[in-house]
Each structure stands twice: as structure tokens, then as C-alpha cells.
Amino acid sequence: MQAPFPNPVREIIDLSHEFYEGMPNGGGWTVAFPRMDSFDRVKMISGNRVAYETKMILLPEHCGTHLDVPRHVVEEGKTVDQIPLEQLILPGHLLDFSHKKVGEPITIADLEAAEERSGQNVGPGTALVCWTGVDKIWSTPGYGKQRPYIPADSAQWMVDRKITLFATDLIGMDDPKEWWDPTHHVWLSNGVCMVQQLCNLDKLVGKQFLFVAMPIKMVGGTGCPLRAAALVL
Numbered sequence: 001m002q003a004p005f006p007n008p009v010r011e012i013i014d015l016s017h018e019f020y021e022g023m024p025n026g027g028g029w030t031v032a033f034p035r036m037d038s039f040d041r042v043k044m045i046s047g048n049r050v051a052y053e054t055k056m057i058l059l060p061e062h063c064g065t066h067l068d069v070p071r072h073v074v075e076e077g078k079t080v081d082q083i084p085l086e087q088l089i090l091p092g093h094l095l096d097f098s099h100k101k102v103g104e105p106i107t108i109a110d111l112e113a114a115e116e117r118s119g120q121n122v123g124p125g126t127a128l129v130c131w132t133g134v135d136k137i138w139s140t141p142g143y144g145k146q147r148p149y150i151p152a153d154s155a156q157w158m159v160d161r162k163i164t165l166f167a168t169d170l171i172g173m174d175d176p177k178e179w180w181d182p183t184h185h186v187w188l189s190n191g192v193c194m195v196q197q198l199c200n201l202d203k204l205v206g207k208q209f210l211f212v213a214m215p216i217k218m219v220g221g222t223g224c225p226l227r228a229a230a231l232v233l
Contacts, residue, residue: 011232013209015198016065017138019225024139025063026172032058061223067215068194072222073185080221083193087164092211092230093126094118094204098133100148105175106130108157124162127211131201135169138199145176155186167195167211167228198228207232 023031036054043051062068067088070077095114097106115122122128134147150173158166166187173196174183187194195213210231215224 008233009231013200013203013230013232015200015228015230016226017197017199019059019064023064025060026144027060027062029060029063030058031063034058059225061221063225065197065228066195066223066225067213068184068188068196068223069221070188070191073181073188077188078191080215080218080224087193088213090164090211091126092129092204092209093120093122094129094131094201096131096205097148098131100132102146102148104148105151106148106154107151108154111154111157122158122161122163125164127165127167128158128163129201129204129211130168130170132169133202135199135201138197144171147171149173149175150183151175152182152186155183159186159190159192163192165193165195165211167198167213169198169201171197195226195228204230209233
């Protein structure tokens with residue numbers, strides 16, 4: 001018999017927050033998982049021949065750990081189903097901004113310093129993962145604004161470096177005062193998708209990993225909740 005294929009993955013790190021009924025989200029929309037069928041009901045109508053439970057999923061596209069795609073801000077931009085997996089499963093490059101304080105910008109100088117500390121050039125074919133540490137206060141009151149932010153010129157620096165995917169533990173990467181979201185526009189108008197509201201990024205320090213972000217293949221979607229993970233090699 002053939003030997004089992006050797007598994008190159010040393011560790012799997014879950015980078016996603018849990019989804020639950022009534023969970024907070026930027027728009028204040030309903031998040032619910034109403035029951036469609038229960039074990040008791042199915043047992044009753046089947047005369048105890050079968051039993052199962054099913055639920056409906058009701059939640060906004062931009063909720064919890066999720067993906068933003070160009071259609072979110074670009075009228076003719078690509079939708080979720082049009083994003084190839086090659087842009088969602090790729091080598092990760094972690095940059096550490098955990099020292100940045102609430103209300104501070106992550107500047108181009110910060111990016112260049114973090115790039116140097118990482119020992120790897122920011123460039124194409126990677127998911128640039130920006131760790132700030134705000135996942136530790138996720139879902140607490142005001143968590144959407146109690147954070148550092150990424151100015152539009154910093155986003156343009158990443159676009160100019162031709163990153164393939166941007167990922168972070170931040171929610172709403174723009175300056176909270178800039179309600180028109182210029183940072184979103186820089187990335188998405190240039191075809192760079194974003195994954196936001198990650199967690200456990202502190203567990204990636206010093207590790208080589210493959211970043212995996214798997215949304216539902218939703219036709220016409222402007223974004224989608226997803227399960228993100230790091231496959232440590």
C-alpha cells in the first residue's frame with residue numbers, strides 16, 4: 001500500500017470570531033439563526049422514524065469576520081462569486097502594529113518599519129496581515145472606533161506594492177472621522193479585497209503560514225462572512 005501523503009501543515013490557527021444571535025455589527029442589523037425544524041417536531045411527524053434539526057441563517061454580508069470585495073464600493077466591481085480562490089488562499093505576511101494606540105494612524109513610515117522588522121518585502125502574491133491587537137476588545141461597547149486606523153495614503157502604498165489581499169483584526173480600517181471611507185475606496189477600486197475582524201493574530205508571530213479565507217460563493221455579493229485560518233508550515 002502507498003504511504004499516506006505527508007501533511008506539510010504543522011498547526012492550524014483559527015482566525016475567525018464566532019457568529020451568534022444578536023451579535024454586534026457595524027450596521028446594527030439583525031443576526032439570527034431561527035429554527036426551521038426541531039428534533040421533537042420531526043420525530044412527531046415521522047412517527048419516530050427519523051429526527052433532525054435545521055436552522056435558517058439571517059445576517060448581513062458585512063458582519064463579524066468577513067470579506068469585502070470591489071462591488072462593495074465600485075458599481076461595476078467584482079462580486080464575491082467572481083473572486084478566484086487564488087486571491088483568497090495564499091502565503092501570509094504578518095506586520096505587527098500592536099503598539100499603535102487608539103486613534104493613531106498606521107502611517108507609511110510605520111508600514112516600512114514593520115516591513116523591515118518582519119524580514120520580508122511587502123509585495124505581490126501575499127496576504128498582507130496587519131495585527132493591531134484590537135481583537136481583544138471585539139464586541140465590547142465602542143469597539144468599532146476604539147482602534148488605530150489606516151489612512152488612504154497608507155492603503156495606496158500597499159496597492160503600489162501590489163499586495164494581493166489585505167487582512168486585519170481591525171473593523172472599518174478608515175479613520176472613524178472619515179465617514180466616506182477613502183481607505184476602502186483605495187483598496188477596492190484597485191481590485192484588492194479585504195478581510196477584516198480577524199482574531200488570534202498574535203499566534204502567528206515568527207511563523208510561516210498560508211492564509212485561508214473561505215466565503216460562501218454568493219452570486220452578486222458585496223461581501224461575505226467567512227471562516228479564516230492560518231496553516232502554519
